[in-house]
Amino acid sequence: MEKPNVVSANLNSTPGDKVGIIAGRGELPLRLANTLKERGTAVFLLLVENEAKPEDYANFSFEIVQITKIGKFLKALKREKCKRVTMAGPIDRPNFKSIFPDKEGFKLLTKIGKSLSKGDDGLLGAITQFIEDKGFQVVGAHELDSEFVAKIGTLGKITPTEEDLKDIEKGAEIIRAMSVYDIGQAVIVRAGYVLGVEAAEGTEKLIHRCKEFSWDNPAGVLVKLSKTGQDLRTDMPAIGVDTIRQIKTAGLSGIAVEAEHSLILGLDEVVSVADKSGVFVHVISTDCHSDD
Structure with a gap:
Protein backbone atom coordinates (compact mmCIF):
# COMPACT_ATOMS: atom_id res chain seq x y z
CA MET A 1 0.00 0.00 0.00
CA ASP A 145 -12.35 34.69 6.95
CA SER A 146 -14.52 37.70 6.11
CA GLU A 147 -11.52 40.05 6.49
CA PHE A 148 -10.47 39.10 2.96
CA VAL A 149 -13.78 40.29 1.50
CA ALA A 150 -13.65 43.55 -0.47
CA LYS A 151 -15.65 46.51 0.87
CA ILE A 152 -17.10 49.21 -1.37
CA GLY A 153 -15.08 52.35 -2.08
CA THR A 154 -11.71 53.48 -3.42
CA LEU A 155 -8.77 52.09 -1.47
CA GLY A 156 -5.71 54.24 -0.95
CA LYS A 157 -4.79 57.68 -2.25
CA ILE A 158 -5.14 57.09 -6.00
CA THR A 159 -8.64 57.63 -7.37
CA PRO A 160 -10.11 56.73 -10.78
CA THR A 161 -10.83 59.50 -13.28
CA GLU A 162 -14.20 59.99 -14.98
CA GLU A 163 -12.84 58.12 -17.99
CA ASP A 164 -11.69 55.28 -15.73
CA LEU A 165 -15.18 55.06 -14.21
CA LYS A 166 -16.71 54.81 -17.68
CA ASP A 167 -14.26 52.03 -18.54
CA ILE A 168 -15.18 50.24 -15.32
CA GLU A 169 -18.88 50.47 -16.15
CA LYS A 170 -18.29 49.07 -19.64
CA GLY A 171 -16.10 46.29 -18.27
CA ALA A 172 -18.80 45.30 -15.78
CA GLU A 173 -21.38 45.18 -18.57
CA ILE A 174 -19.12 42.95 -20.66
CA ILE A 175 -18.48 40.49 -17.82
CA ARG A 176 -22.19 40.33 -17.09
CA ALA A 177 -22.91 39.60 -20.76
CA MET A 178 -20.18 36.92 -20.88
CA SER A 179 -21.48 35.17 -17.76
CA VAL A 180 -24.04 33.15 -19.68
CA TYR A 181 -21.17 31.58 -21.65
CA ASP A 182 -19.00 30.92 -18.53
CA ILE A 183 -15.93 32.48 -20.16
CA GLY A 184 -13.95 34.49 -17.62
CA GLN A 185 -13.95 36.98 -14.76
CA ALA A 186 -11.87 39.82 -16.14
CA VAL A 187 -11.64 42.31 -18.97
CA ILE A 188 -9.29 45.22 -19.71
CA VAL A 189 -10.85 48.40 -21.10
CA ARG A 190 -9.12 51.64 -22.13
CA ALA A 191 -11.01 54.73 -23.30
CA GLY A 192 -14.01 52.55 -24.09
CA TYR A 193 -11.93 50.14 -26.17
CA VAL A 194 -11.68 46.51 -25.07
CA LEU A 195 -8.02 45.46 -25.03
CA GLY A 196 -8.55 41.92 -23.83
CA VAL A 197 -10.96 39.44 -22.28
CA GLU A 198 -9.96 36.69 -19.85
CA ALA A 199 -10.58 33.15 -21.03
CA ALA A 200 -8.90 29.91 -19.97
CA GLU A 201 -5.47 31.53 -19.57
CA GLY A 202 -6.31 33.44 -16.36
CA THR A 203 -5.95 37.04 -15.25
CA GLU A 204 -2.15 37.18 -15.05
CA LYS A 205 -1.72 36.10 -18.66
CA LEU A 206 -4.51 38.46 -19.74
CA ILE A 207 -2.59 41.38 -18.21
CA HIS A 208 0.67 40.23 -19.80
CA ARG A 209 -1.04 39.86 -23.16
CA CYS A 210 -2.29 43.44 -23.03
CA LYS A 211 1.13 44.94 -22.23
CA GLU A 212 1.71 45.45 -25.94
CA PHE A 213 -1.04 48.08 -25.92
CA SER A 214 0.54 50.18 -23.15
CA TRP A 215 0.95 53.94 -23.63
CA ASP A 216 3.61 56.29 -22.33
CA ASN A 217 1.11 57.43 -19.69
CA PRO A 218 -0.81 54.84 -17.64
CA ALA A 219 -4.30 54.23 -19.01
CA GLY A 220 -6.87 51.47 -18.97
CA VAL A 221 -8.57 49.46 -16.25
CA LEU A 222 -8.60 45.80 -15.31
CA VAL A 223 -12.16 44.96 -14.29
CA LYS A 224 -12.32 41.66 -12.37
CA LEU A 225 -15.75 40.54 -11.15
CA SER A 226 -17.60 37.36 -10.32
CA LYS A 227 -19.80 35.94 -13.03
CA THR A 228 -23.58 36.05 -12.63
CA GLY A 229 -24.72 32.99 -10.70
CA GLN A 230 -21.16 31.90 -9.90
CA ASP A 231 -20.58 29.71 -6.84
CA LEU A 232 -18.27 31.92 -4.78
CA ARG A 233 -17.21 29.02 -2.59
CA THR A 234 -14.93 27.60 -5.25
CA ASP A 235 -13.83 30.44 -7.53
CA MET A 236 -14.22 33.83 -5.88
CA PRO A 237 -12.22 36.53 -7.71
CA ALA A 238 -9.12 37.50 -5.75
CA ILE A 239 -6.37 40.10 -6.06
CA GLY A 240 -3.17 40.71 -4.14
CA VAL A 241 0.11 42.58 -4.27
CA ASP A 242 1.24 40.61 -7.32
CA THR A 243 -1.86 41.76 -9.20
CA ILE A 244 -1.04 45.40 -8.47
CA ARG A 245 2.54 44.95 -9.67
CA GLN A 246 1.35 43.28 -12.86
CA ILE A 247 -1.06 46.16 -13.52
CA LYS A 248 1.74 48.68 -13.00
CA THR A 249 4.05 46.81 -15.37
CA ALA A 250 1.32 46.64 -18.01
CA GLY A 251 0.85 50.41 -17.91
CA LEU A 252 -2.73 50.32 -16.64
CA SER A 253 -4.28 52.98 -14.42
CA GLY A 254 -5.91 50.64 -11.96
CA ILE A 255 -8.23 47.79 -11.13
CA ALA A 256 -11.89 47.47 -10.21
CA VAL A 257 -13.30 44.61 -8.18
CA GLU A 258 -16.70 43.90 -6.68
CA ALA A 259 -17.77 44.50 -3.07
CA GLU A 260 -18.69 41.33 -1.14
CA HIS A 261 -17.92 39.18 -4.21
CA SER A 262 -14.13 39.60 -4.33
CA LEU A 263 -11.17 38.86 -2.07
CA ILE A 264 -8.32 41.27 -1.38
CA LEU A 265 -5.33 39.40 -0.01
CA GLY A 266 -3.19 41.46 2.33
CA LEU A 267 -5.25 44.66 2.24
CA ASP A 268 -2.67 46.94 3.86
CA GLU A 269 0.09 45.68 1.56
CA VAL A 270 -2.13 46.03 -1.50
CA VAL A 271 -3.00 49.64 -0.65
CA SER A 272 0.63 50.51 0.13
CA VAL A 273 1.97 49.05 -3.12
CA ALA A 274 -0.88 50.58 -5.13
CA ASP A 275 -0.20 54.05 -3.71
CA LYS A 276 3.53 53.78 -4.39
CA SER A 277 2.81 52.51 -7.91
CA GLY A 278 0.27 55.20 -8.74
CA VAL A 279 -2.40 52.56 -9.31
CA PHE A 280 -5.97 52.85 -8.05
CA VAL A 281 -7.99 50.04 -6.48
CA HIS A 282 -11.71 50.71 -6.82
CA VAL A 283 -14.37 48.47 -5.26
CA ILE A 284 -17.75 48.79 -6.94
CA SER A 285 -21.24 47.90 -5.80
CA THR A 286 -22.63 44.41 -6.30
CA ASP A 287 -25.59 45.88 -8.18
CA CYS A 288 -23.51 45.45 -11.36
CA HIS A 289 -25.06 41.96 -11.40
CA SER A 290 -28.59 43.23 -11.06
CA ASP A 291 -31.11 42.12 -13.66
CA ASP A 292 -32.82 45.49 -13.65
Missing part, protein backbone atom coordinates in the same frame (compact mmCIF):
# COMPACT_ATOMS: atom_id res chain seq x y z
CA GLU A 2 1.29 3.44 -0.92
CA LYS A 3 2.12 5.52 2.14
CA PRO A 4 0.70 9.05 2.14
CA ASN A 5 3.27 11.79 1.69
CA VAL A 6 2.27 13.61 4.87
CA VAL A 7 4.15 16.30 6.75
CA SER A 8 2.88 16.99 10.26
CA ALA A 9 3.04 20.05 12.47
CA ASN A 10 1.87 20.52 16.05
CA LEU A 11 -1.53 22.19 15.82
CA ASN A 12 -3.63 22.84 18.92
CA SER A 13 -7.38 23.09 18.36
CA THR A 14 -10.66 21.42 19.13
CA PRO A 15 -10.96 17.91 17.63
CA GLY A 16 -13.45 17.81 14.80
CA ASP A 17 -12.97 21.49 14.00
CA LYS A 18 -10.26 20.92 11.43
CA VAL A 19 -10.55 22.58 8.03
CA GLY A 20 -9.22 20.90 4.91
CA ILE A 21 -7.72 23.25 2.32
CA ILE A 22 -7.20 22.03 -1.24
CA ALA A 23 -4.34 24.34 -2.17
CA GLY A 24 -3.42 25.53 -5.63
CA ARG A 25 -1.13 28.37 -6.69
CA GLY A 26 -0.90 31.87 -5.31
CA GLU A 27 -1.04 33.43 -1.90
CA LEU A 28 -4.63 32.69 -0.87
CA PRO A 29 -4.09 29.15 0.51
CA LEU A 30 -1.18 30.20 2.74
CA ARG A 31 -2.85 33.40 3.94
CA LEU A 32 -6.02 31.50 4.76
CA ALA A 33 -4.11 28.74 6.57
CA ASN A 34 -2.18 31.28 8.64
CA THR A 35 -5.34 33.16 9.58
CA LEU A 36 -7.16 30.02 10.67
CA LYS A 37 -4.14 28.82 12.65
CA GLU A 38 -3.90 32.17 14.45
CA ARG A 39 -7.55 31.81 15.44
CA GLY A 40 -6.98 28.36 16.89
CA THR A 41 -8.55 26.36 14.08
CA ALA A 42 -6.64 23.26 13.01
CA VAL A 43 -5.78 23.12 9.33
CA PHE A 44 -4.83 20.27 7.03
CA LEU A 45 -3.69 21.07 3.51
CA LEU A 46 -3.85 18.99 0.38
CA LEU A 47 -1.17 20.52 -1.82
CA VAL A 48 -1.92 19.91 -5.47
CA GLU A 49 1.26 18.60 -7.07
CA ASN A 50 3.06 21.11 -9.31
CA GLU A 51 0.73 23.88 -8.16
CA ALA A 52 1.28 24.63 -4.45
CA LYS A 53 4.85 24.92 -3.14
CA PRO A 54 5.48 22.53 -0.20
CA GLU A 55 8.26 24.73 1.22
CA ASP A 56 5.70 27.46 1.88
CA TYR A 57 3.75 25.18 4.23
CA ALA A 58 6.50 23.96 6.55
CA ASN A 59 4.48 25.04 9.61
CA PHE A 60 1.40 23.03 8.66
CA SER A 61 0.31 19.45 8.28
CA PHE A 62 -0.07 18.68 4.60
CA GLU A 63 -0.11 15.97 1.98
CA ILE A 64 0.98 16.32 -1.64
CA VAL A 65 -1.56 14.88 -4.07
CA GLN A 66 -2.01 14.59 -7.80
CA ILE A 67 -5.09 16.39 -9.05
CA THR A 68 -6.54 13.19 -10.55
CA LYS A 69 -6.14 11.04 -7.42
CA ILE A 70 -9.53 11.89 -5.94
CA GLY A 71 -9.55 8.79 -3.76
CA LYS A 72 -6.36 9.98 -2.08
CA PHE A 73 -7.97 13.39 -1.50
CA LEU A 74 -11.00 11.84 0.17
CA LYS A 75 -9.02 9.36 2.30
CA ALA A 76 -6.74 12.10 3.59
CA LEU A 77 -9.65 14.38 4.49
CA LYS A 78 -11.42 11.54 6.32
CA ARG A 79 -8.23 10.45 8.09
CA GLU A 80 -7.65 14.00 9.31
CA LYS A 81 -11.31 14.30 10.38
CA CYS A 82 -11.92 17.38 8.27
CA LYS A 83 -15.61 18.21 8.15
CA ARG A 84 -15.25 21.44 6.19
CA VAL A 85 -13.31 21.69 2.95
CA THR A 86 -12.35 24.73 0.91
CA MET A 87 -10.60 25.15 -2.43
CA ALA A 88 -8.07 27.98 -2.54
CA GLY A 89 -5.81 29.15 -5.33
CA PRO A 90 -5.94 28.50 -9.08
CA ILE A 91 -5.30 25.02 -10.46
CA ASP A 92 -4.73 24.33 -14.13
CA ARG A 93 -7.37 22.13 -15.69
CA PRO A 94 -5.71 18.77 -16.49
CA ASN A 95 -5.80 17.14 -19.91
CA PHE A 96 -8.55 14.65 -19.21
CA LYS A 97 -7.65 12.59 -22.28
CA SER A 98 -4.20 11.73 -20.97
CA ILE A 99 -4.74 11.33 -17.21
CA PHE A 100 -4.84 8.12 -15.19
CA PRO A 101 -7.37 8.65 -12.39
CA ASP A 102 -7.78 6.37 -9.40
CA LYS A 103 -11.10 4.63 -8.65
CA GLU A 104 -12.75 7.69 -7.11
CA GLY A 105 -11.30 9.88 -9.83
CA PHE A 106 -12.91 7.65 -12.44
CA LYS A 107 -16.24 7.92 -10.60
CA LEU A 108 -15.91 11.69 -10.66
CA LEU A 109 -15.11 11.75 -14.38
CA THR A 110 -18.13 9.55 -15.03
CA LYS A 111 -20.32 11.76 -12.89
CA ILE A 112 -19.31 15.10 -14.35
CA GLY A 113 -19.55 13.83 -17.92
CA LYS A 114 -20.57 16.72 -20.13
CA SER A 115 -19.22 19.27 -17.63
CA LEU A 116 -15.75 18.55 -19.02
CA SER A 117 -16.63 20.47 -22.16
CA LYS A 118 -18.13 23.38 -20.26
CA GLY A 119 -16.46 26.33 -18.57
CA ASP A 120 -15.00 26.40 -15.09
CA ASP A 121 -18.35 27.01 -13.37
CA GLY A 122 -19.88 23.81 -14.69
CA LEU A 123 -16.82 21.74 -13.86
CA LEU A 124 -16.32 23.20 -10.38
CA GLY A 125 -20.01 22.77 -9.62
CA ALA A 126 -19.82 19.08 -10.45
CA ILE A 127 -16.68 18.63 -8.34
CA THR A 128 -18.26 20.48 -5.41
CA GLN A 129 -21.35 18.28 -5.54
CA PHE A 130 -19.18 15.16 -5.66
CA ILE A 131 -17.25 16.22 -2.55
CA GLU A 132 -20.46 17.08 -0.69
CA ASP A 133 -21.97 13.72 -1.63
CA LYS A 134 -19.03 12.16 0.23
CA GLY A 135 -20.13 13.86 3.45
CA PHE A 136 -17.98 17.00 3.50
CA GLN A 137 -19.20 20.58 3.73
CA VAL A 138 -17.66 22.73 1.00
CA VAL A 139 -17.12 26.31 2.19
CA GLY A 140 -15.59 29.39 0.61
CA ALA A 141 -12.53 31.28 1.81
CA HIS A 142 -14.79 34.28 2.39
CA GLU A 143 -16.90 32.20 4.78
CA LEU A 144 -13.83 31.19 6.77
Whole structure:
Protein backbone atom coordinates (compact mmCIF):
# COMPACT_ATOMS: atom_id res chain seq x y z
CA MET A 1 0.00 0.00 0.00
CA GLU A 2 1.29 3.44 -0.92
CA LYS A 3 2.12 5.52 2.14
CA PRO A 4 0.70 9.05 2.14
CA ASN A 5 3.27 11.79 1.69
CA VAL A 6 2.27 13.61 4.87
CA VAL A 7 4.15 16.30 6.75
CA SER A 8 2.88 16.99 10.26
CA ALA A 9 3.04 20.05 12.47
CA ASN A 10 1.87 20.52 16.05
CA LEU A 11 -1.53 22.19 15.82
CA ASN A 12 -3.63 22.84 18.92
CA SER A 13 -7.38 23.09 18.36
CA THR A 14 -10.66 21.42 19.13
CA PRO A 15 -10.96 17.91 17.63
CA GLY A 16 -13.45 17.81 14.80
CA ASP A 17 -12.97 21.49 14.00
CA LYS A 18 -10.26 20.92 11.43
CA VAL A 19 -10.55 22.58 8.03
CA GLY A 20 -9.22 20.90 4.91
CA ILE A 21 -7.72 23.25 2.32
CA ILE A 22 -7.20 22.03 -1.24
CA ALA A 23 -4.34 24.34 -2.17
CA GLY A 24 -3.42 25.53 -5.63
CA ARG A 25 -1.13 28.37 -6.69
CA GLY A 26 -0.90 31.87 -5.31
CA GLU A 27 -1.04 33.43 -1.90
CA LEU A 28 -4.63 32.69 -0.87
CA PRO A 29 -4.09 29.15 0.51
CA LEU A 30 -1.18 30.20 2.74
CA ARG A 31 -2.85 33.40 3.94
CA LEU A 32 -6.02 31.50 4.76
CA ALA A 33 -4.11 28.74 6.57
CA ASN A 34 -2.18 31.28 8.64
CA THR A 35 -5.34 33.16 9.58
CA LEU A 36 -7.16 30.02 10.67
CA LYS A 37 -4.14 28.82 12.65
CA GLU A 38 -3.90 32.17 14.45
CA ARG A 39 -7.55 31.81 15.44
CA GLY A 40 -6.98 28.36 16.89
CA THR A 41 -8.55 26.36 14.08
CA ALA A 42 -6.64 23.26 13.01
CA VAL A 43 -5.78 23.12 9.33
CA PHE A 44 -4.83 20.27 7.03
CA LEU A 45 -3.69 21.07 3.51
CA LEU A 46 -3.85 18.99 0.38
CA LEU A 47 -1.17 20.52 -1.82
CA VAL A 48 -1.92 19.91 -5.47
CA GLU A 49 1.26 18.60 -7.07
CA ASN A 50 3.06 21.11 -9.31
CA GLU A 51 0.73 23.88 -8.16
CA ALA A 52 1.28 24.63 -4.45
CA LYS A 53 4.85 24.92 -3.14
CA PRO A 54 5.48 22.53 -0.20
CA GLU A 55 8.26 24.73 1.22
CA ASP A 56 5.70 27.46 1.88
CA TYR A 57 3.75 25.18 4.23
CA ALA A 58 6.50 23.96 6.55
CA ASN A 59 4.48 25.04 9.61
CA PHE A 60 1.40 23.03 8.66
CA SER A 61 0.31 19.45 8.28
CA PHE A 62 -0.07 18.68 4.60
CA GLU A 63 -0.11 15.97 1.98
CA ILE A 64 0.98 16.32 -1.64
CA VAL A 65 -1.56 14.88 -4.07
CA GLN A 66 -2.01 14.59 -7.80
CA ILE A 67 -5.09 16.39 -9.05
CA THR A 68 -6.54 13.19 -10.55
CA LYS A 69 -6.14 11.04 -7.42
CA ILE A 70 -9.53 11.89 -5.94
CA GLY A 71 -9.55 8.79 -3.76
CA LYS A 72 -6.36 9.98 -2.08
CA PHE A 73 -7.97 13.39 -1.50
CA LEU A 74 -11.00 11.84 0.17
CA LYS A 75 -9.02 9.36 2.30
CA ALA A 76 -6.74 12.10 3.59
CA LEU A 77 -9.65 14.38 4.49
CA LYS A 78 -11.42 11.54 6.32
CA ARG A 79 -8.23 10.45 8.09
CA GLU A 80 -7.65 14.00 9.31
CA LYS A 81 -11.31 14.30 10.38
CA CYS A 82 -11.92 17.38 8.27
CA LYS A 83 -15.61 18.21 8.15
CA ARG A 84 -15.25 21.44 6.19
CA VAL A 85 -13.31 21.69 2.95
CA THR A 86 -12.35 24.73 0.91
CA MET A 87 -10.60 25.15 -2.43
CA ALA A 88 -8.07 27.98 -2.54
CA GLY A 89 -5.81 29.15 -5.33
CA PRO A 90 -5.94 28.50 -9.08
CA ILE A 91 -5.30 25.02 -10.46
CA ASP A 92 -4.73 24.33 -14.13
CA ARG A 93 -7.37 22.13 -15.69
CA PRO A 94 -5.71 18.77 -16.49
CA ASN A 95 -5.80 17.14 -19.91
CA PHE A 96 -8.55 14.65 -19.21
CA LYS A 97 -7.65 12.59 -22.28
CA SER A 98 -4.20 11.73 -20.97
CA ILE A 99 -4.74 11.33 -17.21
CA PHE A 100 -4.84 8.12 -15.19
CA PRO A 101 -7.37 8.65 -12.39
CA ASP A 102 -7.78 6.37 -9.40
CA LYS A 103 -11.10 4.63 -8.65
CA GLU A 104 -12.75 7.69 -7.11
CA GLY A 105 -11.30 9.88 -9.83
CA PHE A 106 -12.91 7.65 -12.44
CA LYS A 107 -16.24 7.92 -10.60
CA LEU A 108 -15.91 11.69 -10.66
CA LEU A 109 -15.11 11.75 -14.38
CA THR A 110 -18.13 9.55 -15.03
CA LYS A 111 -20.32 11.76 -12.89
CA ILE A 112 -19.31 15.10 -14.35
CA GLY A 113 -19.55 13.83 -17.92
CA LYS A 114 -20.57 16.72 -20.13
CA SER A 115 -19.22 19.27 -17.63
CA LEU A 116 -15.75 18.55 -19.02
CA SER A 117 -16.63 20.47 -22.16
CA LYS A 118 -18.13 23.38 -20.26
CA GLY A 119 -16.46 26.33 -18.57
CA ASP A 120 -15.00 26.40 -15.09
CA ASP A 121 -18.35 27.01 -13.37
CA GLY A 122 -19.88 23.81 -14.69
CA LEU A 123 -16.82 21.74 -13.86
CA LEU A 124 -16.32 23.20 -10.38
CA GLY A 125 -20.01 22.77 -9.62
CA ALA A 126 -19.82 19.08 -10.45
CA ILE A 127 -16.68 18.63 -8.34
CA THR A 128 -18.26 20.48 -5.41
CA GLN A 129 -21.35 18.28 -5.54
CA PHE A 130 -19.18 15.16 -5.66
CA ILE A 131 -17.25 16.22 -2.55
CA GLU A 132 -20.46 17.08 -0.69
CA ASP A 133 -21.97 13.72 -1.63
CA LYS A 134 -19.03 12.16 0.23
CA GLY A 135 -20.13 13.86 3.45
CA PHE A 136 -17.98 17.00 3.50
CA GLN A 137 -19.20 20.58 3.73
CA VAL A 138 -17.66 22.73 1.00
CA VAL A 139 -17.12 26.31 2.19
CA GLY A 140 -15.59 29.39 0.61
CA ALA A 141 -12.53 31.28 1.81
CA HIS A 142 -14.79 34.28 2.39
CA GLU A 143 -16.90 32.20 4.78
CA LEU A 144 -13.83 31.19 6.77
CA ASP A 145 -12.35 34.69 6.95
CA SER A 146 -14.52 37.70 6.11
CA GLU A 147 -11.52 40.05 6.49
CA PHE A 148 -10.47 39.10 2.96
CA VAL A 149 -13.78 40.29 1.50
CA ALA A 150 -13.65 43.55 -0.47
CA LYS A 151 -15.65 46.51 0.87
CA ILE A 152 -17.10 49.21 -1.37
CA GLY A 153 -15.08 52.35 -2.08
CA THR A 154 -11.71 53.48 -3.42
CA LEU A 155 -8.77 52.09 -1.47
CA GLY A 156 -5.71 54.24 -0.95
CA LYS A 157 -4.79 57.68 -2.25
CA ILE A 158 -5.14 57.09 -6.00
CA THR A 159 -8.64 57.63 -7.37
CA PRO A 160 -10.11 56.73 -10.78
CA THR A 161 -10.83 59.50 -13.28
CA GLU A 162 -14.20 59.99 -14.98
CA GLU A 163 -12.84 58.12 -17.99
CA ASP A 164 -11.69 55.28 -15.73
CA LEU A 165 -15.18 55.06 -14.21
CA LYS A 166 -16.71 54.81 -17.68
CA ASP A 167 -14.26 52.03 -18.54
CA ILE A 168 -15.18 50.24 -15.32
CA GLU A 169 -18.88 50.47 -16.15
CA LYS A 170 -18.29 49.07 -19.64
CA GLY A 171 -16.10 46.29 -18.27
CA ALA A 172 -18.80 45.30 -15.78
CA GLU A 173 -21.38 45.18 -18.57
CA ILE A 174 -19.12 42.95 -20.66
CA ILE A 175 -18.48 40.49 -17.82
CA ARG A 176 -22.19 40.33 -17.09
CA ALA A 177 -22.91 39.60 -20.76
CA MET A 178 -20.18 36.92 -20.88
CA SER A 179 -21.48 35.17 -17.76
CA VAL A 180 -24.04 33.15 -19.68
CA TYR A 181 -21.17 31.58 -21.65
CA ASP A 182 -19.00 30.92 -18.53
CA ILE A 183 -15.93 32.48 -20.16
CA GLY A 184 -13.95 34.49 -17.62
CA GLN A 185 -13.95 36.98 -14.76
CA ALA A 186 -11.87 39.82 -16.14
CA VAL A 187 -11.64 42.31 -18.97
CA ILE A 188 -9.29 45.22 -19.71
CA VAL A 189 -10.85 48.40 -21.10
CA ARG A 190 -9.12 51.64 -22.13
CA ALA A 191 -11.01 54.73 -23.30
CA GLY A 192 -14.01 52.55 -24.09
CA TYR A 193 -11.93 50.14 -26.17
CA VAL A 194 -11.68 46.51 -25.07
CA LEU A 195 -8.02 45.46 -25.03
CA GLY A 196 -8.55 41.92 -23.83
CA VAL A 197 -10.96 39.44 -22.28
CA GLU A 198 -9.96 36.69 -19.85
CA ALA A 199 -10.58 33.15 -21.03
CA ALA A 200 -8.90 29.91 -19.97
CA GLU A 201 -5.47 31.53 -19.57
CA GLY A 202 -6.31 33.44 -16.36
CA THR A 203 -5.95 37.04 -15.25
CA GLU A 204 -2.15 37.18 -15.05
CA LYS A 205 -1.72 36.10 -18.66
CA LEU A 206 -4.51 38.46 -19.74
CA ILE A 207 -2.59 41.38 -18.21
CA HIS A 208 0.67 40.23 -19.80
CA ARG A 209 -1.04 39.86 -23.16
CA CYS A 210 -2.29 43.44 -23.03
CA LYS A 211 1.13 44.94 -22.23
CA GLU A 212 1.71 45.45 -25.94
CA PHE A 213 -1.04 48.08 -25.92
CA SER A 214 0.54 50.18 -23.15
CA TRP A 215 0.95 53.94 -23.63
CA ASP A 216 3.61 56.29 -22.33
CA ASN A 217 1.11 57.43 -19.69
CA PRO A 218 -0.81 54.84 -17.64
CA ALA A 219 -4.30 54.23 -19.01
CA GLY A 220 -6.87 51.47 -18.97
CA VAL A 221 -8.57 49.46 -16.25
CA LEU A 222 -8.60 45.80 -15.31
CA VAL A 223 -12.16 44.96 -14.29
CA LYS A 224 -12.32 41.66 -12.37
CA LEU A 225 -15.75 40.54 -11.15
CA SER A 226 -17.60 37.36 -10.32
CA LYS A 227 -19.80 35.94 -13.03
CA THR A 228 -23.58 36.05 -12.63
CA GLY A 229 -24.72 32.99 -10.70
CA GLN A 230 -21.16 31.90 -9.90
CA ASP A 231 -20.58 29.71 -6.84
CA LEU A 232 -18.27 31.92 -4.78
CA ARG A 233 -17.21 29.02 -2.59
CA THR A 234 -14.93 27.60 -5.25
CA ASP A 235 -13.83 30.44 -7.53
CA MET A 236 -14.22 33.83 -5.88
CA PRO A 237 -12.22 36.53 -7.71
CA ALA A 238 -9.12 37.50 -5.75
CA ILE A 239 -6.37 40.10 -6.06
CA GLY A 240 -3.17 40.71 -4.14
CA VAL A 241 0.11 42.58 -4.27
CA ASP A 242 1.24 40.61 -7.32
CA THR A 243 -1.86 41.76 -9.20
CA ILE A 244 -1.04 45.40 -8.47
CA ARG A 245 2.54 44.95 -9.67
CA GLN A 246 1.35 43.28 -12.86
CA ILE A 247 -1.06 46.16 -13.52
CA LYS A 248 1.74 48.68 -13.00
CA THR A 249 4.05 46.81 -15.37
CA ALA A 250 1.32 46.64 -18.01
CA GLY A 251 0.85 50.41 -17.91
CA LEU A 252 -2.73 50.32 -16.64
CA SER A 253 -4.28 52.98 -14.42
CA GLY A 254 -5.91 50.64 -11.96
CA ILE A 255 -8.23 47.79 -11.13
CA ALA A 256 -11.89 47.47 -10.21
CA VAL A 257 -13.30 44.61 -8.18
CA GLU A 258 -16.70 43.90 -6.68
CA ALA A 259 -17.77 44.50 -3.07
CA GLU A 260 -18.69 41.33 -1.14
CA HIS A 261 -17.92 39.18 -4.21
CA SER A 262 -14.13 39.60 -4.33
CA LEU A 263 -11.17 38.86 -2.07
CA ILE A 264 -8.32 41.27 -1.38
CA LEU A 265 -5.33 39.40 -0.01
CA GLY A 266 -3.19 41.46 2.33
CA LEU A 267 -5.25 44.66 2.24
CA ASP A 268 -2.67 46.94 3.86
CA GLU A 269 0.09 45.68 1.56
CA VAL A 270 -2.13 46.03 -1.50
CA VAL A 271 -3.00 49.64 -0.65
CA SER A 272 0.63 50.51 0.13
CA VAL A 273 1.97 49.05 -3.12
CA ALA A 274 -0.88 50.58 -5.13
CA ASP A 275 -0.20 54.05 -3.71
CA LYS A 276 3.53 53.78 -4.39
CA SER A 277 2.81 52.51 -7.91
CA GLY A 278 0.27 55.20 -8.74
CA VAL A 279 -2.40 52.56 -9.31
CA PHE A 280 -5.97 52.85 -8.05
CA VAL A 281 -7.99 50.04 -6.48
CA HIS A 282 -11.71 50.71 -6.82
CA VAL A 283 -14.37 48.47 -5.26
CA ILE A 284 -17.75 48.79 -6.94
CA SER A 285 -21.24 47.90 -5.80
CA THR A 286 -22.63 44.41 -6.30
CA ASP A 287 -25.59 45.88 -8.18
CA CYS A 288 -23.51 45.45 -11.36
CA HIS A 289 -25.06 41.96 -11.40
CA SER A 290 -28.59 43.23 -11.06
CA ASP A 291 -31.11 42.12 -13.66
CA ASP A 292 -32.82 45.49 -13.65
